[in-house]
Amino acid sequence: MTQIQEIPADRLAADETESLGKKILSGDPKIRQLGRSPAERNRPLWMLLPGGILMVVIIVIPLLLAFFIAMLDLDQYTLKDWASAPFIGLGNFVEAVSKTNLLHAIGVSVSYAAIVTIVTLPIGVLAALATQNRFRGRAFVRSVFLIPYVLPAFVVGTVWSTMFQSGGVVDSFLASIGIQHEGLWLNGPQSYWVLVLVQIWSSWPFVYLLVLAGLQAVENEVHEASALDGAGWWIKLRFVIFPYLRGPVTLALIISFLHNVNSFTLPFVLFGVPAPKDVEVLPILTYVTSFQSSRFGLGAAMAVFSLVLILIPLFVYLKAVRLDSGDDKKVSKK
Amino acid sequence: MKKSTLIAIAGVATLSLALQGCSSTSNDSGSGAGSTDGAGKTLTVMMQANGIYPDEQKQWFSDISAEFKKETGAEVVFETFASSAEELTKIQTSVTSGQGPDIYSLGTTFTPTAAATGAFVTLTDKEWDLVGGRDRFVPATLQMSGASESTEVGIPFSSRPFVMSYNTELLSAAGIDKPATTWDEFASQAKKLTSGDVYGISLAYADGFDPWKFIWAMSVQAGNPILDGKTARLDDPVTLKAYETYFGWLTKDQVVDPQSVSWKSSQAIAAFSEGKAAYLPMATGTSKVTLDNSSVAGKYAYAVMPTIPPGSTTLPSDGKAATSIISGDNIVVANYSENQELAFALVKLLTSDSVQQDRFTLFGELPTSQDAAAKVQTDNPELEALIKSSAQSVGTPFSGAWGDTQNELVNVVTQTLPSLSSGSVNQGDLKSLLGSAQDVAQTALDKVR
Numbered sequence: 001m002t003q004i005q006e007i008p009a010d011r012l013a014a015d016e017t018e019s020l021g022k023k024i025l026s027g028d029p030k031i032r033q034l035g036r037s038p039a040e041r042n043r044p045l046w047m048l049l050p051g052g053i054l055m056v057v058i059i060v061i062p063l064l065l066a067f068f069i070a071m072l073d074l075d076q077y078t079l080k081d082w083a084s085a086p087f088i089g090l091g092n093f094v095e096a097v098s099k100t101n102l103l104h105a106i107g108v109s110v111s112y113a114a115i116v117t118i119v120t121l122p123i124g125v126l127a128a129l130a131t132q133n134r135f136r137g138r139a140f141v142r143s144v145f146l147i148p149y150v151l152p153a154f155v156v157g158t159v160w161s162t163m164f165q166s167g168g169v170v171d172s173f174l175a176s177i178g179i180q181h182e183g184l185w186l187n188g189p190q191s192y193w194v195l196v197l198v199q200i201w202s203s204w205p206f207v208y209l210l211v212l213a214g215l216q217a218v219e220n221e222v223h224e225a226s227a228l229d230g231a232g233w234w235i236k237l238r239f240v241i242f243p244y245l246r247g248p249v250t251l252a253l254i255i256s257f258l259h260n261v262n263s264f265t266l267p268f269v270l271f272g273v274p275a276p277k278d279v280e281v282l283p284i285l286t287y288v289t290s291f292q293s294s295r296f297g298l299g300a301a302m303a304v305f306s307l308v309l310i311l312i313p314l315f316v317y318l319k320a321v322r323l324d325s326g327d328d329k330k331v332s333k334k
Numbered sequence: 335m336k337k338s339t340l341i342a343i344a345g346v347a348t349l350s351l352a353l354q355g356c357s358s359t360s361n362d363s364g365s366g367a368g369s370t371d372g373a374g375k376t377l378t379v380m381m382q383a384n385g386i387y388p389d390e391q392k393q394w395f396s397d398i399s400a401e402f403k404k405e406t407g408a409e410v411v412f413e414t415f416a417s418s419a420e421e422l423t424k425i426q427t428s429v430t431s432g433q434g435p436d437i438y439s440l441g442t443t444f445t446p447t448a449a450a451t452g453a454f455v456t457l458t459d460k461e462w463d464l465v466g467g468r469d470r471f472v473p474a475t476l477q478m479s480g481a482s483e484s485t486e487v488g489i490p491f492s493s494r495p496f497v498m499s500y501n502t503e504l505l506s507a508a509g510i511d512k513p514a515t516t517w518d519e520f521a522s523q524a525k526k527l528t529s530g531d532v533y534g535i536s537l538a539y540a541d542g543f544d545p546w547k548f549i550w551a552m553s554v555q556a557g558n559p560i561l562d563g564k565t566a567r568l569d570d571p572v573t574l575k576a577y578e579t580y581f582g583w584l585t586k587d588q589v590v591d592p593q594s595v596s597w598k599s600s601q602a603i604a605a606f607s608e609g610k611a612a613y614l615p616m617a618t619g620t621s622k623v624t625l626d627n628s629s630v631a632g633k634y635a636y637a638v639m640p641t642i643p644p645g646s647t648t649l650p651s652d653g654k655a656a657t658s659i660i661s662g663d664n665i666v667v668a669n670y671s672e673n674q675e676l677a678f679a680l681v682k683l684l685t686s687d688s689v690q691q692d693r694f695t696l697f698g699e700l701p702t703s704q705d706a707a708a709k710v711q712t713d714n715p716e717l718e719a720l721i722k723s724s725a726q727s728v729g730t731p732f733s734g735a736w737g738d739t740q741n742e743l744v745n746v747v748t749q750t751l752p753s754l755s756s757g758s759v760n761q762g763d764l765k766s767l768l769g770s771a772q773d774v775a776q777t778a779l780d781k782v783r
Contacts, residue, residue, distance in 0.1 A: 076450040076734055077783045079429050099777075166596040166755075184596055187540070188752030272542060273419075274745040276752075291423055293738050293778070294447070 069300040076294035085297070092301035100289070101280055102302060106309065109282040112192065113260035116199045117253055123200075124207025124252065125245070129237075132215050142212075149205035157269025160198045161186060164270075187276040195267055195279050199260060206259075207252045214248030215241070247321075254317040258310050282306050372408025372676045379680070380424060380435040382663070383414035386620055390696045402683055408676055418444050428668065429453040436671040437680065439663045442478040443730050443740065445488045449480065450734030450782075454487040454666040455674060456480075461667075464678035465489055465685060475702045477729035478660045488664025489681055490702035492693060495723040496547065496658035497636045498615040499625065504532065505612060513613075516642035517552060517579060520613070524589035527612035534589035536611030538602040539751060544616050545580065546743035547659060552576035554728055556643035557652035561731035561739060566775035568742065569768050572643065574761075577746065577768070579644040581759045595755040606630065615639055618661070619698045619720050636719040638726065656728035662702070700724055735778035742771035 070092055072078075078085035096102045131142050148156070163169040164185035174181050185194050218241060226236045264283035267275065273292065275284045286306065290299025384391040395412040402410050415421040418441055428434025429451045440448050448454065455461060457479070462468040468476070471490050480486030500513050508527050514520035524534025538544045553560055556572035567573070584590040591610070594602060603621055606614035607628035614621070617636070625634055641655040642648065649655055665684065667677045683689060687709070690701035694710050700720060701707045711721050730736055746767045753759050 075781060076447060077452075077781070079426065080452050082430055166593050182756070184752060184755045186596060187748065188755070274542075274741060274748045277749055288741075291419065291426070292741055294422075294426070294450075 066300050066303055069297055070304050072297045074295075074297040074300075079294070079296070082296075088297070092297045093304070096298060096301045096305065100298070100302075101277075101285060102282075102305065104277075105280050105282045105285040106305070108192070108278070108280060109261050109306075110309070112196055112199070112281070113257050113263075115196050116203060116260050117257045119196075119200050120204040120207050120256060121249070121253065123204045124209075125211050125249070127204070127208045128211035128215055131212070145208055146205050148202045149209070151202065153202065153263070153265035154269055156198065156202045157266050160194070160201075161270045164194055186271055187278075189278055191271060191276050192278045195270065195281075198270060199263065199266060202266065203256055203259065206256055207249075210248040210252040211245055214245045218244050250317070250320055254313050257313055261306070261310055282309070372402075372406035372673070372679075374407070375673055375676060376409040376411060377402075377437065377673060377677055377680055378411045378413060378435040379437040379439070380413050380415060380421065381439040382418075382421070382441070383416050384697060386623060387697055394692070394696060398683070398689070402680055405683070406676065406679060408673075408680075410680060422447070425451065425453065428670070432670045434668065434670070436668055436673060436677045438666050438668070439491055440488065440666055442488075442660050442662050442664060443736065445478050445664050445666070446481070446730075446732045446734055447737040448666065449485075449487045449732075453669050455669055455671075456484075457486045457489070461678060464675065465682045470704060471685075471702050472704055472707050472724070474660060474725055474727055475662065477727075478664060478732065481732045487666050489666070489685060491663045491665045491685060492690075492697075492699040493662040493702050493707075493724050494618040494620065494699055495661055495720055495727050496616050496618055496639065497719045497723045498613055498639050499606065499617045499621065499634050499636050500614070501606070501609065501612045501630055501634055503633045504609075508612075513637040514640050516647060517640045517644040518642075518647070520615075520640050521579070521583060521587050521589065524583065524613060525587055528589045531610060533591045533605075533611045534587075535583055535613045535615065536602045536606040537583065537590050537594045537615070538597045538599045539584075539594055539747060539754065540596050541599045541602075542744060544599050544602075545747040546740050547616055548580050549573060549576045549743050550659065550730065551639065551656055552579060552643050554656045555641055555649065555653045556646070557650050557654075559731060560743075561733055561735060561775070561779060564779060566735075566739065566772055566779050568739070568775050569765075569772040574764065574768060575644055577750075577764055578759070578761070580747075581750065581754055581764075584754060585758050592755070592757075595751055606634075609633075619700065619717065622698050636717070638719050638723045641726075654728050655726060657723040657726040658728075660727045660729040662699070733779065734782050735775065738778035739775040742774050746771050 069082075071087060071089055072082070072085040073088045073091070074082055074085040127145055131138055131145070165171075166184060170185065171181050183190060185191065222240060222244075223236075226240045231240065262283060263281070264287065267279055267281050267284055268287070271279050273284065273288055275281075275288075282302070283306070286299050286302040289295050289302060391414075399410040399412070402408060413435060415424060421438070421440070422444070424434065425438065425448055438448070438454075457468075472493070475490035475493055476486075479488040479490065498513070504527055505511075505513070505523075508523075510523055510526065514523050520535075527534040550560060553570070553573045553576050556575070558567050558570045558572045560567060560573070584592065584595070591605060594605070597605075599616075602611075603614065603617070603624055605611050607625055607630055609629055616639075619636075625631065638657045641657055643650065643653060665681050667674055667681065671677055685703055687701070687703055687706040690703050690706035691709060693699050694701055694706075700717075701710055707721070707724075711717070731739075746764070749767055750759055750764065753763065
């Protein structure tokens with residue numbers, strides 16, 4: 001609201017502003033219209049209503065319910081009449097932190113999501129650069145690159161867990177090149193790296209896609225100009241192409257981090273429940289607490305923690321692209 | 335009134351209408367509950383998908399639907415779920431929304447958890463009469479119907495007691511004339527039976543269900559019911575001993591294939607069916623079909639599992655000679671169902687002697703009605719072990735805390751697998767895992783209402 005009043009203040013003479021200010025305060029509808037920039041006048045804002053209602057029903061109400069449930073002692077005994085389950089304030093949050101594996105699970109989720117995100121970035125960029133120039137069979141290669149991404153996580157998890165069985169394909173392959181593998185892949189410390197590996201395998205094409213889209217935005221003239229200036233491939237990449245990719249890459253980093261933190265299906269199918277301690281990620285812990293132990297209140301409290309966890313990078317991202325404020329307008333005017 | 339206020343009011347009105355729409359549907363439909371004339375009505379039944387006999391199950395569904403339609407005029411729609419987790423989610427949503435299937439078939443160990451929601455009809459004399467009487471059922475199977483006779487919700491539908499299969503050729507080659515009756519004898523026989531790539535016992539350490547049944551059986555035989563009234567006893571020495579015995583078959587006795595650290599139940603059955611193991615404990619009658627189509631066809635038999643706990647030669651005074659958990663399915667009718675009488679009429683059909691016998695022929699599941707069970711027994715003398723085990727089964731604690739307890743019993747095994755695969759299990763680690771399992775189970779038990 002403050003910005004709406006700030007913008008005309010730049011444009012109108014000081015005395016006009018003062019009287020206008022009074023009229024605005026008095027609520028004169030004509031003046032309120034005048035006070036807006038031409039683009040803002042007579043906007044059919046009511047057309048936002050259907051979308052707005054939908055958002056309230058689909059997002060806002062469930063979110064508020066989740067906060068409410070997180071403060072209830074809701075379990076299989078109180079489920080039938082859930083709204084009257086005992087209200088215990090922050091009890092679930094305290095229990096989640098002090099009595100469950102929540103902090104451990106957050107540690108596993110964040111660290112593995114960060115590793116996967118960092119590793120997939122160069123792979124995605126290289127793959128996009130490699131398929132940037134035309135060559136015979138490029139369309140085919142591009143489609144092949146997308147296979148891991150379009151396969152459902154369920155299928156990916158099933159196939160990899162079969163491969164990582166003791167004495168399975170992975171073990172026999174390693175044996176054939178002279179490495180005798182000891183221990184289990186799908187339980188114990190190695191399971192963490194199996195999760196990292198499989199998640200990398202299935203999520204790098206996302207970075208590749210976004211970078212590819214970013215590369216399409218580089219005009220032909222830019223390539224020509226840098227060629228005329230005699231830029232070598234590295235100079236061109238570093239100082240001409242990369243600046244174009246900053247936006248898509250940031251977006252790719254943040255979305256893939258959020259995706260990995262929230263990933264449920266892949267660890268669930270790979271390792272099953274109860275999950276081995278090394279791969280007990282936050283979504284699995286939340287699922288088991290809610291739907292196996294029927295501690296819905298406690299599970300909702302864990303979900304609130306995970307919401308906070310994903311809000312941090314999301315906030316950074318929104319700041320970076322300035323979707324959350326009117327700043328973009330100011331920038332474009334300058 | 336200002337425009338913006340009007341818009342806001344309109345928004346709220348639309349929203350509340352929409353929400354009302356969601357909640358009111360369950361009250362509108364069906365008004366004629368109270369007669370078993372089911373013309374124009376539909377019953378929905380939720381049942382576990384049969385992975386071994388999918389086609390036979392489909393056929394059975396349509397046969398039952400046709401028969402019930404002929405009897406009452408009502409339609410029966412069968413829905414299936416693949417795992418108990420899926421079923422639990424379905425029950426949870428139905429309980430909160432007050433709509434969903436009229437009838438559920440529940441696994442016996444899962445019945446207490448489901449019953450704790452209070453979403454199912456408590457069986458009084460009236461309901462038992464509707465299904466043909468309570469005394470019609472095999473007494474042991476009624477143990478998992480409710481916490482007490484007055485709070486029963488589950489009607490026994492099928493029985494799948496656990497037994498062990500053994501390879502008759504391997505046993506006689508090793509000079510063993512009859513299968514073990516104590517767990518110690520079981521281990522010493524298994525040692526004799528292990529040579530080369532043939533192992534004494536086929537186990538599935540990584541299975542989500544198998545492990546806790548061993549721990550439970552050995553604990554109960556040694557006098558620890560795991561949940562003892564208001565006290566959880568997972569940290570009891572006899573339970574520790576049970577875990578050590580179960581892991582010791584691999585680490586100390588070395589009578590189990592080391593690969594089985596990552597095996598699920600089906601892989602353990604496969605190893606036995608290839609003749610690579612002499613004993614397959616924790617098998618049910620449903621393994622018959624796999625085994626009869628394998629290289630051990632005609633070379634195997636079923637026996638009840640040992641009932642004397644590890645380290646003993648006789649049953650301790652407070653121990654129970656449990657051959658198996660009460661295993662199988664119960665049928666429950668949802669409280670919110672608009673067609674309860676019709677639902678009980680269908681349950682009567684499903685538990686009738688003829689349908690029960692059909693289910694044995696089709697799926698290998700033992701009947702829960704006494705007459706049908708007696709008939710099956712006379713017709714199939716080779717199933718003696720199964721029938722004996724069914725009669726000697728002991729129910730798992732009928733408590734809302736059992737689900738959590740069971741998960742914790744398995745979790746102890748899951749977290750031990752890395753050290754099991756390295757060949758030794760540290761007693762201190764095991765104790766500390768059991769300690770945290772004990773805490774979770776006790777917390778769950780304290781919450782029971």
